[in-house]
Amino acid sequence: MATLQKQADLLPPVVSTGIVGWLRKNLFDTPLNAALTLLALYLLYLTVPPFLEWALLKADWSGTRSADCSRAGACWVFIEVRLNQFMYGFYPVAQQWRVNLTVALLVVLVLPLFIKRFALKRWLAALILLVYPVIAFHLLVGGSFGLVHVETSKWGGLFLTLVIAVVGMVAALPLGILLALGRRAENMPVLKALCVAFIELWRGVPLITVLFMSSVMLPFFLPEGLNFDKLLRALIGVALFEAAYMAEVVRGGLQGIPKGQYEAADALGLGYWKSTFLVTLPQALKLVIPGIVNTFIALFKDTSLVLIIGLFDLLGSIQAANSDTNWLGFSVEGYVFAACVYWVFCFGMSRYSQWLEAKLHTGHKR
Amino acid sequence: MTQMTDPTGAPPRPPFWNDPKIRAIVFQVVVTLGVIAVGVYLVRNLMHNLEVRGISTGFGFLENRAGFAINQSLIAYDQTSSYGRTFFVGLLNTLLVSGLGIVLATILGFIIGIARLSRNWLISKLAAAYIEIFRNIPLLLQILFWYFAVFLNLPPPSEALSLGDAVFLTQRGLYLPQPMAQSGFGWTVFAFLAAAVASYFLVRWSRRRQDRTGQLFPAFMVSLALLILVPLGAFMVTGRPLAWTVPALEGFNFTGGLSVIPELGALLAALSIYTAAFIAETVRAGILAVSHGQTEAASALGLRRSWTLRLVILPQAMRVTIPPLTSQYLNLTKNSSLATAIGYPDLVSLFAGTTLNQTGQAVEVMAMTMAVYLAISLVISFFMNWYNARMALVER
Numbered sequence: 001m002a003t004l005q006k007q008a009d010l011l012p013p014v015v016s017t018g019i020v021g022w023l024r025k026n027l028f029d030t031p032l033n034a035a036l037t038l039l040a041l042y043l044l045y046l047t048v049p050p051f052l053e054w055a056l057l058k059a060d061w062s063g064t065r066s067a068d069c070s071r072a073g074a075c076w077v078f079i080e081v082r083l084n085q086f087m088y089g090f091y092p093v094a095q096q097w098r099v100n101l102t103v104a105l106l107v108v109l110v111l112p113l114f115i116k117r118f119a120l121k122r123w124l125a126a127l128i129l130l131v132y133p134v135i136a137f138h139l140l141v142g143g144s145f146g147l148v149h150v151e152t153s154k155w156g157g158l159f160l161t162l163v164i165a166v167v168g169m170v171a172a173l174p175l176g177i178l179l180a181l182g183r184r185a186e187n188m189p190v191l192k193a194l195c196v197a198f199i200e201l202w203r204g205v206p207l208i209t210v211l212f213m214s215s216v217m218l219p220f221f222l223p224e225g226l227n228f229d230k231l232l233r234a235l236i237g238v239a240l241f242e243a244a245y246m247a248e249v250v251r252g253g254l255q256g257i258p259k260g261q262y263e264a265a266d267a268l269g270l271g272y273w274k275s276t277f278l279v280t281l282p283q284a285l286k287l288v289i290p291g292i293v294n295t296f297i298a299l300f301k302d303t304s305l306v307l308i309i310g311l312f313d314l315l316g317s318i319q320a321a322n323s324d325t326n327w328l329g330f331s332v333e334g335y336v337f338a339a340c341v342y343w344v345f346c347f348g349m350s351r352y353s354q355w356l357e358a359k360l361h362t363g364h365k366r
Numbered sequence: 367m368t369q370m371t372d373p374t375g376a377p378p379r380p381p382f383w384n385d386p387k388i389r390a391i392v393f394q395v396v397v398t399l400g401v402i403a404v405g406v407y408l409v410r411n412l413m414h415n416l417e418v419r420g421i422s423t424g425f426g427f428l429e430n431r432a433g434f435a436i437n438q439s440l441i442a443y444d445q446t447s448s449y450g451r452t453f454f455v456g457l458l459n460t461l462l463v464s465g466l467g468i469v470l471a472t473i474l475g476f477i478i479g480i481a482r483l484s485r486n487w488l489i490s491k492l493a494a495a496y497i498e499i500f501r502n503i504p505l506l507l508q509i510l511f512w513y514f515a516v517f518l519n520l521p522p523p524s525e526a527l528s529l530g531d532a533v534f535l536t537q538r539g540l541y542l543p544q545p546m547a548q549s550g551f552g553w554t555v556f557a558f559l560a561a562a563v564a565s566y567f568l569v570r571w572s573r574r575r576q577d578r579t580g581q582l583f584p585a586f587m588v589s590l591a592l593l594i595l596v597p598l599g600a601f602m603v604t605g606r607p608l609a610w611t612v613p614a615l616e617g618f619n620f621t622g623g624l625s626v627i628p629e630l631g632a633l634l635a636a637l638s639i640y641t642a643a644f645i646a647e648t649v650r651a652g653i654l655a656v657s658h659g660q661t662e663a664a665s666a667l668g669l670r671r672s673w674t675l676r677l678v679i680l681p682q683a684m685r686v687t688i689p690p691l692t693s694q695y696l697n698l699t700k701n702s703s704l705a706t707a708i709g710y711p712d713l714v715s716l717f718a719g720t721t722l723n724q725t726g727q728a729v730e731v732m733a734m735t736m737a738v739y740l741a742i743s744l745v746i747s748f749f750m751n752w753y754n755a756r757m758a759l760v761e762r
Contacts, residue, residue, distance in 0.1 A: 026487035033486045040488045187386065190394040194401060204743035205736045206700035212718055213736075216728045220415045221408045272386075301504040308506075308707055315507055322514065335511045339503045346502035 055336070066327050078330040079337050082321045086337070089156015089312050095148060098139045099159050106132065106166075129170070152231040156312035158341060160231075164238060164303040164313065169296050171239035176246025181276065183247065184254055195247075202244035207302055210237045215309045234306050242299045249291040253284030286360060293353035297346050304342070314338055412729065427725045428453070434720060436711045438627050449721050456716035457738060463633055463712060464699040470638035471698060472691075475645025482650050493646065501643040506704050508640055513632035513708040520628075523619050532612050540626040541613035550607035557600035558593070565589030629710035633702065641698045648694060652687030653679065685757045692750045696743055703739075713738060 015024060028034040058073025062080075069075035079086070088096050109128050112118045140163075143149035155163065182188075182195035202210070214237035215230065222228075257280050265275030285292070307316030318334040321327065382388050416423060428450035436443055440458040443451055481493035500508070518537055521527060526534040526541075534541040565588075572583035601608075613623030656679050664674040706715035713735055722731040 026485070029485070033484075033489075036484075036486055037488050040486075040492055044492075188390045188394050191397055194397065200744075201740065204740040206703040206714070206739060208703045208706065208714055209718065209732065209736055209739065212714070213732050216722065217732055220412050220728060223411055224415060224418060297502070301502075304504040304506045305704070308704075315504065315510070319510065332511075332515045335507060335515055338507055339511075342504055342507065343499070343502045347498060350498075350502065 066330070069330075071329075074333050074336070075330050076333065078321075078327055078333050082317075082327075085157060085321065086314060086317050087157045088159050089317055090154040091150060091156070091159065092148070092154070095142070095150055098142070098147065098150075102136045102139050103159075103162070105135070133170075152229050155231065157317045158314045160306075160311065161300075161303050161313040161315075163231075164235060164306060165296075165300045167235050168238045168242050168299050168303070171235075172242035172246045172295070172299065173292070175239065175243035177250050177281070179243060179247035180250035180254060181281075183251055199244045199247050202241050203248070207238070207241050207305055208308060210241050211305060211309050213237070230309070231311060234309060234311060238299070238302065238306075242295060242302070245295050245298070246292070249288050249295055250284065252291065253286075253288035254280065256287050257283050289360065290353045290357045293349055293356075297349050300345055300349070301342065314341060416729075421726055423729070425730055427727050427730070430725070432721070432724075434724070436716065438630065438711055449725060452721050453713075453717050453734065456711060456713035459711050459716070460699070460702055460705075460713040460738075463630060463637070463702050463705065463710070466634055467637040467641065467698050467702065468695050470634065471641035471645055471694075474638055474642035475694075476649055478642055479646035479649030479653075482646060483653060497643045497646055499643075500639055501647075503640075505636060505640045505701055506707060508636040509633060509704055509708060512635045513629065516635075517628035517632045523615060526615070526620070532610075534613055534615075534620055536620070537628065538619055539628045540631055541620045542624040542626070543610040543612045544622070544624040546609045546611055548607040548609060550604040553604045554597050554601045554607075558597040561589075561592045561596040565592050568592075627710070629705070629708050632708060633705050633710050637698055637701060641694055641701075644694050644697075645691060648687055648690045649683075651690075652683040655686040656682045688753055688757070689750055692746055692753075696746050699742055700739060 015021060027037045054073045056073075058070075060069045060073065060075050060077055063069065063077040064081060066075070066078070068077055084093065084096075088099060091099060106128075109124065109132060112124055113121055118124075138144055139147070140155075141150065141152070179195050179199055182191050183199065185192050185195075211234060214233040218233055261280055261283065262275070265279040268275075270278065303313055304315040306313050307319060310316075312320060315338055318338050322331040322334050379385070429448050431445075432447055432449050432452050433445050435445055436452070436455055438459060439455045440462060441451075441455060443455050478493045478496055481489050482497065484490045484493070520535060520537040523534075523536045523538055526536040528534045532543050565585075568589055569585045572585040576582060611622045613620040613625070660678055660682065661674060664678040669677065702712055703714040705712040706719055709715060718731055718735045722728055725731070
């Protein structure tokens with residue numbers, strides 16, 4: 001009588017495991033996909049190696065003059081020579097420590113906010129929002145405490161971009177929240193109409209016309225002789241513009257809160273401000289964090305528009321350097337450098353928002 | 367007892383300064399007065415400033431002679447034309463670049479968005495890289511790159527890149543052969559219109575028949591054939607009344623044919639590539655928003671895969687996709703105003719730029735420019751609300 005004997009298990013077929021299996025499953029599972037894969041590889045072959053060759057292998061890294069570049073590849077010397085201008089604009093070199101200190105102070109102050117167990121977050125946030133701007137203003141503008149006065153027309157480069165972006169963000173968020181609350185105030189039709197008109201007016205026109213208006217038209221609306229800083233005018237334009245977008249994001253969050261939350265707050269006897277700031281608004285803001293960060297990213301990219309009204313932000317100073325007669329023909333290097341800087345900031349913010357979204361997502365996942 | 371109880375049992379009214387209704391009225395009156403006060407202050411300043419600088423108000427300047435040249439105009443324009451004419455030239459140029467940009471960005475965006483969802487790992491990662499790269503670089507930088515680094519670095523006309531000696535690409539722009547309709551071409555146009563009307567009725571008839579009898583009729587293929595074959599037949603019968611003028615190098619530049627100025631090319635490239643990255647994300651989110659249960663239910667009903675996509679997934683995906691898609695179109699239209707950085711003669715660069723500088727009528731010019739953009743966005747948002755109301759899920 002034959003007995004059944006257990007044989008050793010066969011290994012899975014070599015074509016369904018390991019690299020080969022992965023390739024067959026993800027790249028070559030149907031003839032169409034195989035063709036697409038080959039096409040994509042060909043496209044990559046056409047673009048990536050020449051770019052790497054230009055940017056790295058044949059590039060010139062050291063020197064001080066345009067003649068030091070062989071022009072076979074990228075001339076990063078151009079960036080190195082101009083780096084100080086791209087970072088600080090025409091801020092006096094001897095005073096640049098003030099810019100560095102301001103940025104370093106902000107980083108040091110903001111970092112503890114990301115530590116989960118840090119207990120004094122409220123106080124620190126208040127310090128950053130109320131005290132830090134005063135310190136930063138005095139440090140950057142000067143004219144007091146023995147610091148030399150530096151005119152804002154000398155500000156420039158990445159530093160100016162950051163100033164516009166940070167001021168815009170800090171001003172746009174509270175303004176946007178107020179506008180959103182006004183738009184949701186059903187029992188005050190006049191206030192609601194004013195908020196709707198404000199929001200739709202700013203959202204309906206391009207930022208460039210707002211900046212034109214702030215630089216060309218604003219002087220007409222001010223009393224004769226009162227003329228304030230070009231940078232400040234641009235800042236006001238940017239902040240009001242982004243506040244309108246922020247208002248719509250916050251309104252989305254307020255609408256996403258179940259009606260029961262509003263009713264529960266009323267039932268507890270909370271007044272309008274208490275029910276808003278203790279119950280509904282925190283939930284609404286948590287709901288729209290991705291939207292808020294997206295608005296911040298848009299704002300960061302929009303800061304580049306100030307070059308059109310003659311401020312030298314990062315892009316503006318690169319554009320100015322491109323037209324330097326000693327360094328003609330290196331505009332590609334300048335643009336690639338600027339693109340990398342902007343990209344790092346925007347991509348970083350978008351990744352952070354995705355991480356937050358995943359962290360705050362408490363529902364079911366598929 | 368000092369407090370009187372209402373005989374109906376209703377709670378006592380709060381003192382008037384705590385009554386929400388009265389508070390709301392007082393608050394609104396204060397806000398309105400504040401807004402009016404600021405408005406009056408600003409307008410008085412404006413009037414005073416205009417008077418001091420000797421600027422006349424009103425729209426009379428629109429009739430004056432403009433006296434500057436424009437390098438691209440869709441309507442007849444020369445230096446003797448009026449400032450009012452520059453407004454329409456700029457408006458049409460804005461609409462031209464926005465319209466072309468919307469078409470290109472939609473095509474590119476849908477391709478990238480669907481590629482992002484592809485099961486092919488490489489294709490999906492390439493699409494993701496495209497989205498992440500172009501979405502995170504400012505549009506203005508991309509426009510400047512395309513104009514200064516790409517288009518102005520093309521060869522001069524004498525060494526133009528050419529395609530079949532008919533299409534030429536130079537640093538002065540793109541030159542294409544131009545079709546010239548000759549007598550008798552009207553018949554082809556007429557045949558096309560007739561075919562369009564016929565296919566409209568054909569589709570209606572086939573849908574009615576399907577409702578009545580359940581029989582299918584390949585209405586799409588038949589009307590496509592009608593739309594192509596009938597005009598083509600008319601074109602052939604009337605003796606092909608269409609001539610092409612091919613651009614040719616004369617002196618330092620090309621003459622004849624259609625020319626596309628490099629500013630338009632650069633603006634169009636940057637706008638479509640940038641907006642396509644956002645549209646791709648919109649498309650992807652729309653398709654992902656349709657729950658998997660819908661696909662399973664469709665399979666359970668025995669629908670074919672292609673029908674599942676066409677009849678079940680896409681209609682529901684469109685409901686999620688159309689509103690953000692429209693706002694992307696709106697963004698593209700507003701972003702086209704960045705043309706001013708490279709000198710493409712759009713509304714902002716031409717009218718709010720050159721015309722404003724020459725006339726000094728800042729208030730009127732800016733008001734007209736902003737009114738145009740406001741009107742465009744209001745029209746688009748009305749359309750969006752109408753569409754949303756039509757497509758909204760009807761529940762309980």
